Amino acid sequence: MIYENIRNLREDHDKTQKELADYLNIKQTTYSKYELGKINIPVEVFIKLADFYNVSVDYLLGRTKNK
Incomplete structure (x- = not known):
């Protein structure tokens, strides 16, 4: 559930894993994991x-389902 939530939010905001990884200052492969x-x-x-x-x-x- 947790992993689906972060993936769904990323996709809903039209962001790539690379963009989120850069924001978090981590490697894209780490974010993918x-x-x-x-x-x-x-x-x-x-x-x-x-x-x-x-x-x-x-x-x-x-x-919660409330953002």
Whole structure:
């Protein structure tokens, strides 16, 4: 659910994995692994993504459907 949320938000905002990776100051391959659920997403990344998309961290975590 978490991984789907970050992928769906990225696609809804017409952003590439590379653009998000640059924003987060990480490699595109690392960001790809976040979306695939291959590695855990650090708390700091959740906060940055929530700020970028103007949603709550709870929304990213799937704890609420309210952005």
